[in-house]
Amino acid sequence: MTAPIDGTCDPRFAPVRDAFAANFTERGEPGGAIALMVDGRLVCDLWGGWRDAAREKPWARETLVNFFSVGKAFTSLVALRLVERGALDLDAPAHRLWPEFGAHGKEAITLRHMLSHQAGLPAIRTDLPDGAMFNWSAMTAALAATPPWWEPGTAHGYHVNTFGYLVGELVRRASGRTVGQLLRDEVAGPLGADVHIGLPSTEHPRAAEFLWPSVLPERPEGDLPDGILMKWNTYWNPPGISGAGWVNSAEWRAAEIPSTNGHGTARGIARVYSALAAGGSIGGIDILSADMLAAAVEEQSFGPDRVLERESRFALGFQLPQAERPLGPNAQAFGHFGAGGSLGFCDPAARVAFGYVTNDMGPRWQNPRNKALLAAIYESLGG
Template sequence: MSAASVEGACDPRFAGVRDAFAENFSARGEPGAAVALMVGGKLVCDLWGGHRDAARQTPWARDTLVNFFSVGKAFTALVALRLVERGALDLDAPAHRLWPEFGANGKEGITLRHMLSHQAGLPAIREELPGGAMLDWDRMTAALAAQAPWWPPGTAHGYHVNTYGYLVGELVRRASGRTIGEILRDEIAGPLNADIHIGLPQAEHARCAEFLWPSVLPERPEGALDDVTLMKWNTYWNPPGISGAGWVNEPEWRAAEIPSTNGHGTARGVARLYAALAAGGSIGGVEILSKPMLAAATEEHSFGPDRILERESRFALGFQLPQAERPLGPNAEAFGHFGAGGSLGFCDPVAGVAFGYVTNDMGPRWQNPRNKALLAAIYESLGA
């Protein structure tokens, strides 16, 4: 794919970002994607290219939506943190005060802070659930309420890949009577004019890109599994489809609220939200989080060996923080969240950068050459 095939607009100062994006298609196997960059609150790159379908017949359009997976974890956290600001939620109150059923089997001390920083010990459900169960909110939250922690809460951390959204979302629902997706739409995305969604309305499905999930999926290890192996397997595959395999392009998946995993949006929408965070929590007269709450939300809470990822990970409250192996530019103050396939939303308040990148391909998850090339081009253009 040539640079001429990339659509959209880009400030000449950031021509290197456009070039890197074009090279993702010509040299790095990108099938379809979009990237947006805001600097100092101004949109300086808004680009898209490739195709939104596996057959490569339908071009990606300016308003194409795509499932951005864990990019949505940060948006889920923002909803919860807004309720903390209002006093409807308490970061350090036992969760069972709002969710009585949750207080069973050693979970009496688990707090919202534990959930947001992946320290709750609940990355997986032990009970074997049927395929499609992830679409049933009550079934999933009941299973989590009955589940015993896989490790003593607060003593370690492990990425709550798919359970994070149910845990945080149920506390939000009990505190407010509303869902993560409803509050995101009404209080954050809508006022910001940011095209991001958790629970996509049927009327918007026609804009969705087909996500190109690998056709060959891992097989469950044979025989009885030890607890650690079972925990890791169930994190991704119980219930079958919880990570999106076999479901990601189905209307039921798109319409459901699975806040850890099934957020949809445009790169421009992701960058718009992060532009508010880069500016201290507000932009254009719309405040999504106060400066003190944002400062507290971006402090390191978990760093070190991750019991699920089997490598070091670093989390604030719902945000991923930079690591030497996975930087977000040169400045330590950056924060954001990656998504499966390489999608990424982040901001760098020092440089005034807000960034969104979305793709419909399950590329490398940990070290993704496409988003790395885009990040390098941003800071080279800035002269950093």
């Protein structure tokens, strides 16, 4: 059955529409959506395919989906807003706000270390039961009790699932509110952006089924060397922390797991990035000051990643372009990818903001679907 595609696209951006259509016909896309904004104007708003595994429910304009690590950037925005108002300090020891955290070699860890994946805490060492990721206090207590896997500040490794608990606990202690509440009240709400960390139950009927692989890896037997244990626990301690077995459940959608379970539409993602592309403010709505935004996108970490075992490059919570994974041709671009290939980014030089969501666990690193979309955007722009 041919995947239905709907929406609008400025004729200038016909290559983007063609690339999106080819994702379904040539690159195995089951369902997804894209939104492209230029100078704050929505020039491409397309959705297509199916929102369920049975391919009976077409993707609709308001369908939203789990966009995984795209939410790390939104978590960072919330924290950076608190830095801007003086409630958080990038370089103060985290234990000043979170006393229990200042033990086991973590006395010098700062918010900057956390945002740039240098904290040395990509995984919890003590085994936790499946479902523990829904218990915020249990997760933060376990992190407070975990010694760093490397000396903080001396290396970086992608904090795949712990990032949101670390940053989120400082946000909670500094503001009295959660990441999801602040995102809703101070960013998504004012912008009218359909993005959520902690999806209200009233919105669950709009959520697409995410097609998680049915075959999951088995834990290596015996006592694991430290490096192997760290990588395993990063993704699988507790067992469902990456979403396995839970991703389409009401519990998962409603919870706040800021690294991993953000939900939204492509249009919502692009709307947030449209403010960042414009210097932190759009339509009279201030998201970050120009100075804070400039600091937020300065490189903090670049080189061998201890978790990913390849190079990675981070600013303060945002991913920065690198040769193996560019965000178009301009060095000023920044954003964040998510599992399955979802993406939110902006390119201030080109005045572009973009969101892409999918309900399929495609390639995480070199994803042909988002690569084709990125190429088509800049083809349409003429460079």
